[in-house]
Amino acid sequence: MSILKLVARNLLRRKGRFVFTLLGITIGMASFVALLSIGGNMQNEVTRQAYALGGNFVIVPDDLCVYNQIGIITGEAISESLDFGAFERIAAIEGLTVIPHLTQRTAIQNATVTVTGMLPAETKAFRGWEMYAGEYFASQDQQAVVIGQGTRNRFDLEVGDELTIRGEAFPIIGILAATNSNDDVTLHIPLAIAQRVFEREGRISFMSAIVDNMERVDEYATAIMNVANVNVATNEQLLNSVLMILGSVNVTLQAVAGVALIAAAFGIINTMMTAVFERRREIGILQAIGAKGRAIFKIFVLESGIYGLLGGIIGVGAGFLVSMFVAPIVAQNNEAMLMGVTMGSSIDVQLVITTILFSVVISIVAGLYPAWKAAKLTPVEAISYE
């Protein structure tokens, strides 16, 4: 006989209560893990995308709010309120390489995807694209589409297949080598063609820019804003503002998880208090056969600690499963679902261990008061209870 065996017997005595209490802490820990890793994944994803943008900064319409700037990072279509003239004026500034983008939406097999109109030669050089298969655009007004690895895998497409964009046929002439950015999941077509089929003649959504001399970024920014009605955001600024939004989303998620945990902790306190009350007589017997207050305390703390251990282990598993499926949906980004495979499956060992420990600690803390109540009972109080 050992204390642990005694505890195991006690736990399983009331199987229904055991299961429901365990479910409480499990759900609490699962939501904690799920919400935390959803938040974490979103941040990782944003950071990765921002660096994949390639330019030193982006040039956006000056009325584009911070929230819409997320679109540039996540690859959503954003409004096309810049005109091509602005691009030409900015492109004329010495020491600056600028490329324009017109982002729009279309559908493949009923799924929404982003189409980007761009200047083929300039963009290829700017982004450093390599071809995986097929050919790249031969001219500025070739009615054709180049796709990325993500799109190819998702829709099972090959060179020579044909896509329909706004009712017009676009043959796939080439597939890019993986870039690990939005470019993998975007349909690339020449800017002039995009402006025509989407009826956005002379308009663009945003621009990416590289400067020759990083130390003069501020000068360039001023120069740019002098020639056009635009805002300039360095990738870093863009990232920071997006992370700020995500940060407040995270705080909210964590608060929700916190509430779930507190509820679970009270579930444990409640169960343990009931157990102490029900088992008063038994506590008296244990004392009569020589159990010290310390042993009684240990028995009850162990009991609640085991809830935490089991709840933590099951909860972590459930939480990661949930976050794997829910994270892409939360990000409301179909493309993210594709990448979800890589981003959800990287289970963070440290998070696993911390969470299980955390669960155990919470449960032990929740068990302290009931255990203290139990240990404090005098043998006679416990025994004369009938």
Add this chain to the structure above:
Amino acid sequence: MNNIIIKTENLEKIYGKSQVKTHALKGVSMEIPRGSFSCIIGPSGHGKSTLLHLIGGLDKPTKGDVFIDGVNIAELSKAEIAEIRAKKIGFVFQFFNLLGNLTALENIQAAMMFGKVAPKEQKERALELLALVGLADKANAKPGELSGGQQQRVSIARALANDPDILLMDEPTGNLDSESEQEVLKHIAEIHKTGKTIAIVTHSNEIAQQAEMVFEVRDGTLKV
């Protein structure tokens, strides 16, 4: 070695902290010799159980002293008293004696655990004790699967788990029919022969007749 194993001096117990106070014991002095078989009798509510609890260190006296083997347990800490309960004293109560979710064998092993018997030795010794009370075949039965008399015999076996010098029983047969009572008494008598000091609170004349000493508690005092 001192011949008196249990000694009380002017033992007083007052229950209740506020308005309602019960003066359960009003100065009890008694001596129980080593190896004796004594009975505590008296009318209901007059303080028998209270006396037994104080002797066994289950409760603290309001006044007075209890000596077990010459040690004043009124002066010991809770943990030290628990140690004495584990090693020197075995208890048997009238009702719900056993831990319901453990088997007969495990009940005895649990007591051994608190008496710090090595886990390896526990099982063998526990089986011996069950055999002593004639229940070797019920080792793996849960209390719910045993009759009242059998449960009391398991309790007695458990009280002996750590080979205590003293066995304190509070109406061990109060709940049993006369046949079961006989069976239990037979085992108590056998245990007494092994040299244990036994004190039993009882309403049973039969037990009282077997006893070497009889203490009668009336209204919180010993009637001589």
